[in-house]
Amino acid sequence: MNAQAKVLQARQEEAHWIASLKPHAELIAALLSGVLILTGWLLDKNGLHSAAVTGYVLAFMIGGFAKAKEGIEETIADKELNVEMLMIFAAIGSALIGYWTEGAILIFIFALSGALETYTMNKSQKEISSLMDIQPEEAWLIRNGEEEKVHVSSLAVGDLILVKPGERIPADGVISRGQTTIDEAAITGESIPVSKQKNGEVFAGTVNITGSVYVEVTKPASETLFQKIIQLVQSAQSEKSPSQLFIEKFEGRYVKVVLAAVAVMMFLPHFALGWSWTETFYRAMVLLVVASPCALVASIMPATLSAISNGARHGILFKGGVHLENLSNIKAIAFDKTGTLTKGKPEVTDIIVREGLAETELLSVVASIESQSNHPLAQSIVRFSQEKNIAYSAPDQLEDAAGWGVKGIVNGKQWKVGKADFVGKEAALSFSEGIANELAASGKTTVFAADDQGIAAVIALKDLIREETKHALELLHQEGIHTIMLTGDNAITAQAIAKEAHLDTFIAECLPEHKVDHLKTLIDDYQTVAMVGDGINDAPALATANIGIAMGEGSDVALETADIVLMKNDLPKIAEAIRLSKKMKRIIKQNVVFSIAVIMLLIISNFFQVLDLPFGVIGHEGSTILVILNGLRLLRL
Known part of the structure; x- marks a missing residue:
């Protein structure tokens, strides 16, 4: 090392020492x-x-x-x-x-x-600083088939990057080639690595553990979930x-x-x-x-500030001291059912078809219509049909009645798929000697299919309650908080689920647009009410409640709509947040x-x-x- 290099190194060390002080x-x-x-x-x-x-x-x-x-x-x-x-x-x-x-x-x-x-x-x-420290600064960009190391700020949507084993993922994206396991603790707080296949979503700042994967960038560096978390906590502290x-x-x-x-x-x-x-x-x-x-x-x-930092360390993000302080005043909490109290992926349990109609034929028609819907029940029926290797094609015509069902034409024949009221309540409830009531009484959700001859079938699905739901609700009861479920299910099904989950009460047949009205009533009754939802369909309700709590596994919508975000779908964290708020108070x-x-x-x-x-x-x-x-x-x- 020559004299000039030594002087430069000494100056750099001095500058680093001054910066550390x-x-x-x-x-x-x-x-x-x-x-x-x-x-x-x-x-x-x-x-x-x-x-x-x-x-x-x-x-x-x-x-x-x-x-x-x-x-x-x-x-x-x-x-x-x-x-x-x-x-x-x-x-x-x-x-x-x-x-x-x-x-x-x-x-x-x-x-x-x-x-x-x-x-x-x-x-x-400290939590923000530690997050910033693990934010990757460079990425392997694939350009003309060659690897090129670039700064993450230069990445654009649509770029293809290579992430090798042991490296942190530099940008949000989807896997276009390869498979691996990823440690997402920095985002969700979950210590168990998650398996990721082709088309699997990955987040900046998480760690690629086992295999090399090619990732297509879906967001610029300034808009990644990682950056949004940092901005959220910084905003909360200010x-x-x-x-x-x-x-x-x-x-x-x-x-x-x-x-x-x-x-x-x-x-x-x-x-x-x-x-x-x-x-x-x-x-x-x-x-x-x-x-x-x-x-x-x-x-x-x-x-x-200490309480906000504590929450961030445990995967509870507060959008400001006002929400943290108000949390201790909560008297009641309203829960969305699907994806919050339950796993959000209902499974088909029973199919009862009209005499003379083949089950495979019925499923082919229903899957054809439901394949055009994003509703969890529709997706479950389609998934069930795929598992049975039942072929279906796009319907000739489709009309969606939000909150009620779908009307479509398949092979020149008109069908209705949805709730009992949508297909004809009296006929639906009397179908097959009133089997729908029995299914609903056991906590199952019923979907009816009808053609020009009347009710063709009833399909029963059950969305399994999360393992931690009962424990979370018990913790809330210990804090003296009244729990309510808002669901679109009929009263019989809702009652069965509420009983299984140990909820205090429920409001059944609740359409998305009605949740806001129900919340206003709850606020009149309990003064301070929180709403827990997935941050997407429940956005109006989250905004109406005194405190909106999003269960989003770190989704963008959850970060934008709620006052408090649980980075993992971990219901017991709500009671933990309330205890933290009371301790702070x-x-x-x-x-x-x-x-x-x-x-x-x-x-x-x-x-x-x-x-x-x-x-x-x-x-x-x-x-x-x-x-x-x-x-x-x-x-x-």
């Missing part, structure tokens, strides 16, 4: 301020008063620079005095009456608490809760009251109580220190009550002249540090 700048400044205070105190003890004052002034400047700058900038921007300005006034006032040590200690502890609050902010963003907004609004008025009280304190005790001017001014400075609402201001934000109450109690105690002690400035500084700033540490407890739940 930057996040700790406030703490370093506070500690240096502490060293200068100790130096000034020792000099003062040895009779070197002028040198001691120099040490204290340096401690003021180094320790207080960050907070002074922040306070002045915010005061100019908001045209409102703040806590930082009170601390500056208190420190300067202490120095003016000769209490250099106390003023410097005030600056030191205030800087230390500020550094701790910054640490809390950084700690709460959005303030109602409690935080109230405290910030209260802070400006409180500061004015404190300054007015200090102004009165500078004169009134001298004339009314006979205090000396020195004692009067001294007590005014103590009041300025102890009455500042530092601890009160720090009671909420660190706790909220308890900690905030503890902080607020404690900080107000300390302020009142210090003010009273000062008025009775039993509190000296050093103890006032320690009591005031110590309480601020304690409430921040109390909020940090939410990171470890």
